[in-house]
Amino acid sequence: MRTTNAFKPPDPITHPYAIHRTNVNLPNFLTVIRILLIPVFVVLFSDPTPDRSLAAAIVFVIAAVTDLLDGYLARRHSQVTRLGRLLDPIADKLLVLSGLILLVQFDRVAAIIAILIIAREVAVTGVRAIAANQGIVLEAETTGKYKMVVQVVAIVFLLLEDGVLPATWHPHEIGTGLLYVALALALYSGNRYLWSFWQQSSTKGL
Numbered sequence: 542m543r544t545t546n547a548f549k550p551p552d553p554i555t556h557p558y559a560i561h562r563t564n565v566n567l568p569n570f571l572t573v574i575r576i577l578l579i580p581v582f583v584v585l586f587s588d589p590t591p592d593r594s595l596a597a598a599i600v601f602v603i604a605a606v607t608d609l610l611d612g613y614l615a616r617r618h619s620q621v622t623r624l625g626r627l628l629d630p631i632a633d634k635l636l637v638l639s640g641l642i643l644l645v646q647f648d649r650v651a652a653i654i655a656i657l658i659i660a661r662e663v664a665v666t667g668v669r670a671i672a673a674n675q676g677i678v679l680e681a682e683t684t685g686k687y688k689m690v691v692q693v694v695a696i697v698f699l700l701l702e703d704g705v706l707p708a709t710w711h712p713h714e715i716g717t718g719l720l721y722v723a724l725a726l727a728l729y730s731g732n733r734y735l736w737s738f739w740q741q742s743s744t745k746g747l
Contacts, residue, residue, distance in 0.1 A: 568615035571607040572625060575632045578604040579639055586643050591704045598700040604636050605693040630669075633689060634662050640696040649699045649713065654724055658692075661731040668738050673716045677741045682733050686727035695719035 585597035598609055611629060615621045638659055644650040672679050698706070698716030706712040 546736070564622050566615075568611040568621070569622060569625050571611040571630065572628045572632050573635060575604045575607045575611075576628070578607075579632075579635050582636075583639055583643065586700065589647060589700075594700050594703055595705050598697050598705070601636070601640060601700065602693070602697060608633055608636075608689070628734065630666070634666070637689070637692050637696070638662065640700070642648070644696065649702060650717070650720065654720055657724055658727055661727045665717060665731050665734050668734055672738050672741070675742065677745070679734055679737055679741075682730040684726050684730040684733065688723050688730055691719050691723040695723055699734060701713050 581646055582597050582600045582604065585593050585600060589597070608629075611625070624703050641655040642652060642656060645655045669679055695716045695718075698712045698719065702712040702716065
């Protein structure tokens, strides 16, 4: 009687060593790069001369582009990992919130706008953490992705308003207007997350 002892590769989700190995990939590397660029951006914009503002805006855009690339590459090459799912939204929030806080400090953004956007991010992060703990999957909102893009464009305009862009472009007005659009998208997508969580938790009797 013959017995087959074929090797079965470890499950990349459940096997600890496999998880460690799959974490080392290009999408996660890009996410880490985005996190490391945040303090560079903060240092550059801590004293916003025109040259430093331009450099800060370039760093901010590079960091934002890595956000688009890491998600695309992770899905395209089946390299979605638990570490990536954890770090990616944290990196996004740290990048945008750092920009908003600095812009408030230099009177380029009204504090109430920053507070509302930050409150939305904290609320959604908390709800998603509770949902994950209860086995509830909250799919990423398409509106939330649009919100991220609009936020990035708005922040770049506001970073470059001190003589980098021509005054005839009205960078402050454009940036502020786009930020209001981003706030509306943020509140809308945040409500969608809360509604989805409420529905699924009610179905499960939680």
